[in-house]
Amino acid sequence: MDIKIFFNSIDESLIGAELPHDSFLKNCKVNFGLMPDYQGADIALIGLPHPEGASMALRKKLYSLKKGTGAYKIVDLGNIREGHDAEETHNRVREVCETLLSQNVLPMLIGGTHDYSYAQYRAYESMDKLISVMAIDAFLDMEDAEISAPNHCHTQKLLLHQPNYLFNYCHLAYQSYLVNPVETSVLERLYFETYRLGQIRENMHEMEPVIRNVDMLSFDITAIKMSDAPGTERAQPFGLTGEEACQICWYAGLNEKLSALGFYEYDPAFDDARGRTASVVATMIWYFIEGFYHRKNDKGFKSNDYIRYVVSMQKDPATMVFYKSIFTEKWWLEVPYPFEKNKYARNCIVPCSYSDYETALKGQLPERWLQTYAKLI
Numbered sequence: 001m002d003i004k005i006f007f008n009s010i011d012e013s014l015i016g017a018e019l020p021h022d023s024f025l026k027n028c029k030v031n032f033g034l035m036p037d038y039q040g041a042d043i044a045l046i047g048l049p050h051p052e053g054a055s056m057a058l059r060k061k062l063y064s065l066k067k068g069t070g071a072y073k074i075v076d077l078g079n080i081r082e083g084h085d086a087e088e089t090h091n092r093v094r095e096v097c098e099t100l101l102s103q104n105v106l107p108m109l110i111g112g113t114h115d116y117s118y119a120q121y122r123a124y125e126s127m128d129k130l131i132s133v134m135a136i137d138a139f140l141d142m143e144d145a146e147i148s149a150p151n152h153c154h155t156q157k158l159l160l161h162q163p164n165y166l167f168n169y170c171h172l173a174y175q176s177y178l179v180n181p182v183e184t185s186v187l188e189r190l191y192f193e194t195y196r197l198g199q200i201r202e203n204m205h206e207m208e209p210v211i212r213n214v215d216m217l218s219f220d221i222t223a224i225k226m227s228d229a230p231g232t233e234r235a236q237p238f239g240l241t242g243e244e245a246c247q248i249c250w251y252a253g254l255n256e257k258l259s260a261l262g263f264y265e266y267d268p269a270f271d272d273a274r275g276r277t278a279s280v281v282a283t284m285i286w287y288f289i290e291g292f293y294h295r296k297n298d299k300g301f302k303s304n305d306y307i308r309y310v311v312s313m314q315k316d317p318a319t320m321v322f323y324k325s326i327f328t329e330k331w332w333l334e335v336p337y338p339f340e341k342n343k344y345a346r347n348c349i350v351p352c353s354y355s356d357y358e359t360a361l362k363g364q365l366p367e368r369w370l371q372t373y374a375k376l377i
Contacts, residue, residue, distance in 0.1 A: 108262070169187065250288070317336065333350050
């Protein structure tokens with residue numbers, strides 16, 4: 001598939017002043033009229049249409065940041081050309097992401113409304129595996145499709161998509177007074193995960209294993225509080241701080257499973273004169289890339305890089321098995337699955353925290369184990 005036909009190049013004159021050699025721009029390959037070769041790249045930036053100017057405003061802030069650590073095999077493919085209607089544009093996004101995933105290149109979508117995450121999700125359809133998805137958003141976006149804008153109801157489309165290859169859905173940073181409690185109840189009955197803003201605030205460290213378990217992530221800028229990120233149509237007075245958003249992106253970058261990422265709902269028309277929101281999002285992208293180049297490429301749980309802990313239980317299961325990396329000190333939990341259901345094999349050892357191990361030592365089943373087991377049986 002030649003994806004070049006789906007892109008417009010970037011107008012180099014819009015970048016502004018000449019940037020130094022240690023800038024982000026000077027250390028990645030950008031489509032300034034000639035499409036860079038994405039084969040062999042680690043990450044590919046993709047600008048989305050609507051809101052107008054969003055992806056370019058983000059690029060200007062990102063390009064001016066300094067290069068971080070790592071090889072920086074990063075390409076900026078330009079902006080997706082709009083189709084004759086929204087469906088065709090979304091299909092182009094899906095095809096581009098699907099092609100990049102098949103080449104082991106991580107697509108990073110910037111700009112655009114949050115409903116593009118459905119196109120991002122559909123890129124996994126041909127991969128013949130179950131995946132876990134995370135959305136970070138103040139809203140659940142499960143409103144009535146007949147009366148709501150597409151970016152307010154896309155979550156339901158994702159959950160109901162056929163064929164079903166969704167193993168787990170996790171929603172971070174929703175705000176209770178913006179969400180119908182019936183919607184959270186539906187997600188819980190499906191053994192999916194939801195975390196209120198307050199839960200994240202109580203212990204950000206406990207979010208690391210949650211983020212470590214996802215294949216695809218979409219970040220709606222509405223999740224960040226208005227004082228840090230005013231540049232979105234539904235900006236809220238409360239939300240994540242810019243620093244917390246960067247911490248989440250760092251965790252996401254470290255996640256070796258994560259293979260596609262999108263930053264949505266930035267609109268320059270709502271940003272302040274200094275482009276505060278664009279600066280915050282650019283820094284989030286920078287922290288994700290920094291985390292990406294700190295990935296450890298773990299060799300597998302049977303290697304000497306892990307310590308195996310077996311906890312005896314007083315009831316079923318008779319034992320619980322944990323793994324701890326001797327290098328990163330991260331924890332994993334093994335959950336049994338029916339052997340005839342081989343499609344679940346990649347999801348039977350899940351990231352966890354030391355607190356889950358402590359719960360097992362007390363003879364109790366960790367909530368993480370219960371939720372995963374319910375989906376496996």
